Every structure is written in structure tokens, then in C-alpha cells.
Amino acid sequence: MRSLFTSLVLTAGLTAGICASAAWAQLPEPGATQAPNPLTDATVQPGKMVLFDLEARFAKDVLERGGAGFADWFADDGVALGNAAAPLVGKVAIAKSANWSPKVYQLTWTPTDAMMGPSGDMGYTWGHFEGRSKDANGNPVLTSGRYITMWRKQPDGNWKVVLDAGASEPPDAGDCCKLPGH
Numbered sequence: 696m697r698s699l700f701t702s703l704v705l706t707a708g709l710t711a712g713i714c715a716s717a718a719w720a721q722l723p724e725p726g727a728t729q730a731p732n733p734l735t736d737a738t739v740q741p742g743k744m745v746l747f748d749l750e751a752r753f754a755k756d757v758l759e760r761g762g763a764g765f766a767d768w769f770a771d772d773g774v775a776l777g778n779a780a781a782p783l784v785g786k787v788a789i790a791k792s793a794n795w796s797p798k799v800y801q802l803t804w805t806p807t808d809a810m811m812g813p814s815g816d817m818g819y820t821w822g823h824f825e826g827r828s829k830d831a832n833g834n835p836v837l838t839s840g841r842y843i844t845m846w847r848k849q850p851d852g853n854w855k856v857v858l859d860a861g862a863s864e865p866p867d868a869g870d871c872c873k874l875p876g877h
């Protein structure tokens with residue numbers, strides 16, 4: 696999974712979160728939009744708000760607990776995909792790889808958008824992530840990229856990650872979603 700997970704956890708991270716909480720301001724990406732606000736935008740669907748809330752809670756847990764928090768959000772049959780790394784299939788495999796401490800590696804992310812499926816029991820988010828750590832000499836290391844997280848509502852009503860995929864990019868890659876010259 697990205698950076699410290701894309702080379703330990705895909706060279707810096709994987710997936711997730713924001714909403715209308717303090718977690719929303721984690722990574723102000725240049726040109727990024729604010730969280731959808733159902734009070735000012737009548738087009739915001741309730742499903743999108745559910746997914747943004749899940750991302751915010753997921754991100755907060757990872758920021759506080761590191762890899763253990765990351766792995767806990769996966770379904771038993773979840774899959775984590777990252778750059779130049781074999782797929783991690785199942786929560787057990789993901790937990791074995793997601794063994795970083797938040798004191799050593801900080802993974803943050805900001806969803807750009809989310810969509811709930813028509814049945815209301817599956818959805819996805821996608822956005823930008825950053826992983827911060829230090830190399831062997833104590834120099835800061837920044838990894839960044841894009842991610843997609845697929846969520847599935849479990850029989851007990853809880854939501855879990857069933858697929859998380861990330862692709863690293865240079866920190867100065869800019870906004871992926873604008874046409875050149877616009």
C-alpha cells in the first residue's frame with residue numbers, strides 16, 4: 696500500500712478520510728474543494744455524506760494508531776493494492792504489513808469525491824494521500840499519490856474497507872483533475 700506500504704506500506708500509505716470534522720482540514724490540496732455541505736448544496740446526496748464521514752473516522756484512527764488503525768478498518772476479505780507490491784488479500788495479511796507506528800510514519804489523506812451505490816450498501820471514495828517519515832539519516836521523506844477506497848456495509852451494519860488501492864506520484868504533481876490550461 697503506498698510508500699511505507701508501497702515499499703513497506705506502499706511507500707507511504709493508503710486510503711481515506713475527511714468530513715465536516717477537524718479531520719477535514721488534514722491536507723488542503725491546491726484547488727481542492729471543501730467537504731460537501733448539505734446546508735448550502737441541495738445536490739449533496741446522503742450517501743456521499745456517509746462515505747465522507749467514514750473517511751474522516753478512518754483517517755483519525757490511522758493518525759492516532761498508525762498501521763493497527765489502518766488494518767482494523769478492513770473487512771476480513773479486504774484487499775490492499777499498491778505500487779510495485781503484491782496484493783495483500785485478507786485482513787490478516789493487511790495487518791501483518793500495516794505495522795507502522797504513528798510516531799514513525801504519518802499517513803493522511805483527503806477525499807476528493809465519493810459515490811454511494813444505488814443499493815446503499817457499497818460505495819467508494821477517492822482522493823489524495825501523503826505519507827511522512829524519516830530516512831535512515833533522519834531526513835524527512837514525503838510520499839504522495841492518489842487512492843481509491845471501496846466500502847461495503849457489513850451484515851451487522853458497520854462499514855468496512857473491501858478494497859484500497861493507491862498510486863504514488865511526485866509531491867509536486869499538481870491537480871490531477873484539471874485540464875491543462877484551465
